Each structure stands twice: as C-alpha cells, then as structure tokens.
Amino acid sequence: MSAGKLYLIPNTLGGETTEDIIPQGVAQIAVQLRVFAVEDIKSARRLLRKIDRTFPIDESEFFVLNKATVSSDIYHLIKAMKTGKNVGIISEAGCAGIADPGAVLVSLAHENEIQVCPTVGPSSILLTLIGSGFNGQLFTFHGYLPKDQKERIRKLKDLEQRARRSGETQLFMDTPFRAMHIFEDLLNELADDTLLCVASNMTLHNERIQTRTIADWRENAYDLSKQLVMFALGKLS
Template sequence: MSGTPGTLYLVPNTLDFGIEGAQAAPLNDVLPLGVLQRAAQLRHWVAENAKTTRALLKRVDGIVPLAAPLQELSIVELPRPAKGAKAPPPADLRPLLAPALAGHDLGLISEAGLPAVADPGAALVQAAHAAGIPVVALPGPSALLLALAASGLNGQSFAFVGYLPVEAGARDARIRELEATSRRLGQTQLMIETPYRNAALLAALLAQLKGDTRLAVGCALATPEGFTRSDRIDGWRRRPTGLPADRPAVFALLAG
C-alpha cells in the first residue's frame, strides 16, 4: 500500500429489510442526517446483500443526492459460505479492501442494522485493521440493543447467543442451558431466529422455561408495526401473543 488509505465506514441500514409492501418508517426518522450525507458520498461499497444496499441508496438519494448515479457505484458482496459447509477456511478479504488501499473511502453495510454486529462484516473490519485502514462506525439502529432496551431485563449484563438449534430436542436442551446460565449469572440471554420459525421458537421457550423466568420479544423493531412484549412465562402462557412469520424478532430471557 502506498499513500494514505481511505476509511472503512460502517454504515447502518434500516431494520425493515426492504420487504416488498412493508410500511417503512421515513428514512430520516431512522438514520441521522450525518449518516445519510456520508452514505451519499461513498462510491465504493462492500455489502451483505447488494439488492438491499441499492434499495437503501435509492432512498438516500431522495433525501441527499448521491455523488454518482446508482448504476455507477461499485457494490461488491461479502463471500457467503456454502450451505452445509462446516467451519470453512476464512476467505481472503483483502481484495475487497482494494478501494480503501488505493485511497478511496469504502462503505460496509449489512442487510439490516449495524454492520459487523451479529453480521459477517466483522471479518472485513478485522482485515481492515490488519491492513492499517481506519475504521469508523456510524450511528444507527441495532435490533439487538433496541430489543434489550425495551425489554426491561438486565441491560448491565447480557449475552447474544445467535440462533438456537433447529432440531427440537437440541433446541429444548439449549433453552434449558441458557436459562440455567441466566439464573447463575443474572444475565440476559438474547437470541434470534429466521422469521418463519418465530412461532416455533416462541412455543419452545414457553414449553421449556420456568414460570417465573421473564421473556421479552421485540418484533419488527424500528418499523411502524413494531412491538415489544415483556412478561413472565406464566403471563405469556395465560395471554398468548402471536408472531408474524415474515418479520424479524429478537428474543430475550432472564431467569430469576
């Protein structure tokens, strides 16, 4: 690398996933103007999903004109591991950083929320640090933190555990393990699921958790139809709440 490198900007996305027909909040209600202005200036992008990135930039252009036409922007997707692959070797991400190494600012964007948080972009951030490229995270919505803040559960000590096993027996065992960990540490446990399995995960949580454990679910957060419910498991069982199969949700539990 010669000369001064560009900066890798971690640009937040909305949480509506650009779902067709979804009623989205106005973009400038979700993302700060400074973020929109920075995004509009960037001509080079690394994205989790190029389609959702183009959709967001089209919305940005309606508020802050893009520095170049959308079709002229460079948008490269992060490599995706092959389905069913177990512990694939780490990809060489240095080629994706070529614009920054050549002195151009580069945007990293997730399909939704903050890049590099519960997101494959973390590996690119690590590669940028190793290459001496400055990294700047821009402020925006994170479903995990919004769900935690609205839950009323312990926000001083918490852990994000990602997805639970799909197979019912393994999933039930993992739920009991997380409840035991939460009780021992007084720690909130956060998890997510593919939206079409929201109902199955909620049913498993209600079946496996003890009645005095608290469960919070934040669904479709930062959209007009979003909601959070937080209650003891006994309360959830008395008053069931259905979850949509096409909106993302964050689940949080805290054992007493």
C-alpha cells in the same frame, strides 16, 4: 496519498423510510461513497436510493460480502482503500458489524492499518436489550438457536438457568419462519416465573416489545409468524 477509510453504514430493519432511523450525518457519509461491500446488492441499492433518490447507482461499485466470504475474496477492497478510496459496508442486520459477516473486512482493515469508522444505526439486539428492563451491564447474544427441536429445548433450558444464576441477560433470535416455533417452545418448556421479553418488528409501524413471565405470556401470546423477532431471558433490574 493518504489511505481511504472503511465506514460501517447502518441499514434499516425493514422500514420504507430512513429519516427517523438513520442519523442525518450518517446518511450524508453513505451517499458520498462509491464503493461498497454489501450482504445483498439489491437491498443496498434500495437503501441508498431511500436516503437520496438521485444517488448515482450506475457510478458505484458493489461487492458481495456474506457469510461465505473469506479474506482473499475481498482483499481487492483493501487495495482500493490503500489507493485512497473510501469503502462502505452495508449489511442486512441493521447496524453493520453486529451479527453480520462484515466483520471479516473490518478485521482485514485493522491488519492493514486502515482506519475503521463505525456509525450509529438500528440494532434489534441492542433495542431489545435496552427495552427489556433486564441487566444491560451483563448480557450475551447467542444468535440463532438449533434447528432440531430437542437440541433447541436443551439450549433454552440452559439459557434459562444462566439467567437465573447470574442475572446475565440471554438474547437470541431466529428466522421469521421459525419464530413462532421458538415462542411455543419457550411457553411449553420454561418455568412459570421465568421472565421473557419478546421484541417484534423493531423500528417498524407495528413494533411491539414486552416483558412478562412465562405464565403471563401463555395468557397473552400473539402470533409471531413471519415477523422479525428477538427474544431475551433475564431478571428485571
């Protein structure tokens, strides 16, 4: 018996439909699977029903895979694949495997010589990078910034200097409840001529992405409260 495969299935970034976000071929793979490692079970089930209203939820197995998961918690999925079952990872990060806890299962699959099959989907990180006008050949994603404001400001100034020195694009994010605090720190603490890209609600009906100097942003800032936001510092190509 040949081993099963591990598929990385993309999620939406909050949209109610999948047609314009998840490629048809990827959707067809997703609805053929019956075993899933997921960051959030309710969200994963909603995604599968968005793709196919008749998807057999009750005939499928869902196992939680989050930032607290360790290899021993999910080794049973490796055993399942060794017996021929295909498994899908569905994260809350859009494109599975990027800023996503699913990497622990991917790593385990490689260790056990199980074929890993990444699929195409939305990533707010990549959408921000390609929409910013900044360097797309040299970039770093820093994830979430420190919660403490003093530490956060120090981090922001460090990222500003990195972008200025090397031209390397610096990408970072925070929760919808802290996005406005990040924005205020950027506008209050960075130099007037520093370039900042703000990308909010990517792939949604109210998507906005714009690159301006800090001085321009002070005149054109908008409310980012409770929005999904990515930030980038860099130099225009």
